Amino acid sequence: MSELAGRPAGHSQPLLELDHLSLSFGGLRALAELDLYVDDKEIVSVIGPNGAGKSTVFNVISGVYEPTEGDVRLGGQSIAGKQPHKITQLGIARTFQSLRLFLNMSVKENVKSATYGHTKATPVESILRLPRARREEREVDALAEEVLSFFGQRLTGYRWNQPAYVLSYANRRRLEIARALATKPRLLMLDEPAAGMNPKETHEVTELIGRLRDERGLAILVIEHDMHVVQGISDRVIALDHGVKIAEGSYRSVADHPAVVEAYLGHDPEALAED
Amino acid sequence: MSGPAEDSEPPSIGVDHWVARSGERRDQGSGWRKWLARAEARIGWWQRLALAAGLGLIVGQFLTNVNLQTVAFNSLLYAMLALGLNIAVGWAGLLDLSYIAFFGFGAYGYAVFSSTAFGTDGSGGAHLPAIESIPIVLVAAGVVGVGIGLIALRLSGDYLAIVTLFVGQAFMEVVNNVDPGTLGGVNGLYGLDPLHSFGGKIESPLGFYYLALVMTVALAGILHLLDTSRTGRAWRALRDDPLAASAMTIPVKKLKVMAFSFGAVVGALAGTLFAAQQDTVFPTNFTANVLILIYACLVLGGVGSIAGAVMGGLVVTIGEQLLSSPNDAGYLFYGLILIALVTRIRPWRKLAAVLIGVVAVGFAAHAIVSAVSSSAVAGSPGSGGWIGSAVRDYVIVPANPATYGNILYVVLICALVAIVRMHGNRRLLAVIPTVYIAACCWEARLIVNPSITTQIMIGAILIVTMAARPQGLLGTPRVETVQP
Numbered sequence: 001m002s003e004l005a006g007r008p009a010g011h012s013q014p015l016l017e018l019d020h021l022s023l024s025f026g027g028l029r030a031l032a033e034l035d036l037y038v039d040d041k042e043i044v045s046v047i048g049p050n051g052a053g054k055s056t057v058f059n060v061i062s063g064v065y066e067p068t069e070g071d072v073r074l075g076g077q078s079i080a081g082k083q084p085h086k087i088t089q090l091g092i093a094r095t096f097q098s099l100r101l102f103l104n105m106s107v108k109e110n111v112k113s114a115t116y117g118h119t120k121a122t123p124v125e126s127i128l129r130l131p132r133a134r135r136e137e138r139e140v141d142a143l144a145e146e147v148l149s150f151f152g153q154r155l156t157g158y159r160w161n162q163p164a165y166v167l168s169y170a171n172r173r174r175l176e177i178a179r180a181l182a183t184k185p186r187l188l189m190l191d192e193p194a195a196g197m198n199p200k201e202t203h204e205v206t207e208l209i210g211r212l213r214d215e216r217g218l219a220i221l222v223i224e225h226d227m228h229v230v231q232g233i234s235d236r237v238i239a240l241d242h243g244v245k246i247a248e249g250s251y252r253s254v255a256d257h258p259a260v261v262e263a264y265l266g267h268d269p270e271a272l273a274e275d
Numbered sequence: 276m277s278g279p280a281e282d283s284e285p286p287s288i289g290v291d292h293w294v295a296r297s298g299e300r301r302d303q304g305s306g307w308r309k310w311l312a313r314a315e316a317r318i319g320w321w322q323r324l325a326l327a328a329g330l331g332l333i334v335g336q337f338l339t340n341v342n343l344q345t346v347a348f349n350s351l352l353y354a355m356l357a358l359g360l361n362i363a364v365g366w367a368g369l370l371d372l373s374y375i376a377f378f379g380f381g382a383y384g385y386a387v388f389s390s391t392a393f394g395t396d397g398s399g400g401a402h403l404p405a406i407e408s409i410p411i412v413l414v415a416a417g418v419v420g421v422g423i424g425l426i427a428l429r430l431s432g433d434y435l436a437i438v439t440l441f442v443g444q445a446f447m448e449v450v451n452n453v454d455p456g457t458l459g460g461v462n463g464l465y466g467l468d469p470l471h472s473f474g475g476k477i478e479s480p481l482g483f484y485y486l487a488l489v490m491t492v493a494l495a496g497i498l499h500l501l502d503t504s505r506t507g508r509a510w511r512a513l514r515d516d517p518l519a520a521s522a523m524t525i526p527v528k529k530l531k532v533m534a535f536s537f538g539a540v541v542g543a544l545a546g547t548l549f550a551a552q553q554d555t556v557f558p559t560n561f562t563a564n565v566l567i568l569i570y571a572c573l574v575l576g577g578v579g580s581i582a583g584a585v586m587g588g589l590v591v592t593i594g595e596q597l598l599s600s601p602n603d604a605g606y607l608f609y610g611l612i613l614i615a616l617v618t619r620i621r622p623w624r625k626l627a628a629v630l631i632g633v634v635a636v637g638f639a640a641h642a643i644v645s646a647v648s649s650s651a652v653a654g655s656p657g658s659g660g661w662i663g664s665a666v667r668d669y670v671i672v673p674a675n676p677a678t679y680g681n682i683l684y685v686v687l688i689c690a691l692v693a694i695v696r697m698h699g700n701r702r703l704l705a706v707i708p709t710v711y712i713a714a715c716c717w718e719a720r721l722i723v724n725p726s727i728t729t730q731i732m733i734g735a736i737l738i739v740t741m742a743a744r745p746q747g748l749l750g751t752p753r754v755e756t757v758q759p
Contacts, residue, residue: 083521083526084522088524096522100522101515102511102512104514104753105508105515110512114523116526123504129500137505
């Protein structure tokens with residue numbers, strides 16, 4: 001295990017660990033020697049201007065891209081280069097910045113489809129409705145209902161059998177989180193969970209993320225642009241710019257960090273203010 | 276937006292009352308809609324399946340001649356083919372054009388094991404009973420399906436279509452050219468054993484109809500159970516969004532290969548049945564035309580729907596049969612025009628005006644033309660029976676109608692294109708001469724060439740259905756998302 005920048009000595013093994021992670025597309029360096037860790041039951045926010053590489057970090061962790069250099073470890077075990085469905089099965093679930101629900105499936109089916117990895121019935125068992133298939137189907141059904149009830153009444157009752165495309169934008173975001181929860185993750189990665197929400201819904205998202213950690217014991221890695229949300233939820237904040245980590249620490253220390261101010265506002269804030 | 280007075284529950288944020296009450300509204304709905312909605316909610320899937328099977332048995336009692344029995348068998352065969360195609364195309368969303376090769380593979384597989392073709396010269400062939408040959412063929416088709424699936428794995432959309440189309444064509448070339456001694460080359464294989472197992476055998480067309488009925492019902496049931504299982508869910512997730520599916524623990528590659536393979540097995544099963552019933556197999560039974568017809572069944576019935584695939588198979592096959600007999604084709608032609616006018620033109624006053632206009636224009640035109648030149652109306656309409664006598668003084672058919680009919684056909688197409696571009700009353704007005712031209716063209720030219728007319732009519736029916744109901748007869752509307 002490597003020495004990680006900013007990590008207090010004598011700490012136990014982190015849940016997720018990026019170790020000098022680099023990713024290049026041809027000549028373009030999207031991520032450069034990124035070190036990052038998330039502990040158990042910790043909420044870490046990733047901020048940065050557009051194009052900083054935040055979503056790319058998620059794509060590397062979830063297996064969409066294979067890192068060019070460096071390693072990704074979950075609980076000490078390397079997961080770099082594994083296929084996305086294997087990584088999710090190991091305990092990392094994600095949502096997408098541009099919603100990617102299965103729009104033509106019902107709300108409940110969306111959630112149930114995410115249990116494929118931890119059910120085992122073969123097609124023949126399913127067709128004959130053999131005991132294992134029936135038991136799994138009961139368990140999956142109960143899990144889906146439990147996960148959907150986490151969001152109060154919004155995704156329960158008559159909603160179960162509605163196709164996902166009739167849901168409002170905010171409910172689609174909630175359903176994406178519910179679907180991710182159905183994979184039974186240890187780490188949940190939320191890509192801009194408050195994007196496109198009104199102030200009330202944004203406040204609810206802040207509460208929801210806290211509840212996900214407190215009630216379900218999840219570690220959470222969040223990309224978020226809304227600084228109120230970031231301030232409200234984060235145990236720790238990491239700022240990225242041009243694929244490089246420019247600051248890490250508490251919300252206050254990162255928000256006031258000169259490099260972060262520069263990344264968002266440009267080189268000379270005074271000069272800009274005078275314009 | 277104000278609620279009714281008895282709405283005691285105050286509105287609350289996050290609960291959509293209008294949507295929550297959709298069930299109540301449905302119950303309050305009027306007449307047959309209400310009845311239909313309630314009946315649909317009460318009947319389970321296996322009850323529907325039993326109903327369909329019962330219907331098939333009753334239909335079997337009315338199949339009094341060989342011709343009817345063959346049509347009924349063919350419609351079920353196409354229903355089975357559409358069901359198989361639906362697995363890869365409808366559920367997993369893979370544009371698979373190699374399907375026809377598996378239909379052929381099943382047919383040739385059965386033929387090889389049930390004739391003198393197999394083995395060295397003089398060995399007399401395999402002559403396996405169906406209970407042995409069909410499972411062998413199905414397993415082999417599944418394995419080949421896995422192979423094709425593995426090739427197709429890295430492709431999607433247009434590229435997948437091109438490569439699988441090539442596979443379909445390759446099958447034709449193989450059976451045409453490779454080892455004519457065994458596969459028969461262009462002459463095909465003939466003189467197959469009757470379908471036999473356990474000492475019993477099926478030879479009569481009616482027997483094959485009942486066998487096809489049993490197989491179709493069983494297949495529909497099996498596919499429903501598969502559709503509602505974790506595998507079916509995973510396929511539909513994969514169709515909607517492969518990237519999200521893989522992020523939700525679904526092994527996308529494995530499921531794509533499975534979809535190909537399962538489709539291949541069903542296609543091959545239909546193939547064995549086809550070969551056994553036909554008693555022969557020829558390379559020309561498995562051309563791209565047949566593939567297009569199977570696709571037409573699936574699209575017409577509703578992509579992704581089991582009931583839709585079966586319905587599509589029945590409608591296309593029976594429609595094709597009706598169109599090949601001039602009299603029945605006439606009923607279909609005039610019936611469809613009438614249905615289209617009645618359902619599309621509102622209010623009824625305008626409809627009545629258009630119908631009267633259509634009739635009046637025809638008789639007036641006929642009277643004027645016959646007054647000018649008697650030879651211009653010397654021909655007789657192509658329709659026989661009461662339609663023929665009804666339109667005798669209505670349509671203009673000259674003594675030698677071929678050239679006249681061709682010109683009229685071009686005019687008809689121009690008129691249809693023009694009508695599509697028009698709106699409002701002008702369009703209604705244009706409908707009157709267009710229908711008349713269509714009738715003249717039909718009587719003078721189209722009905723005389725049933726083989727061509729069949730294709731034109733099926734094409735027209737498909738276009739109209741897709742315009743009116745894009746999801747197909749029994750399909751559910753789908754929302755496509757544009758992925759960045």
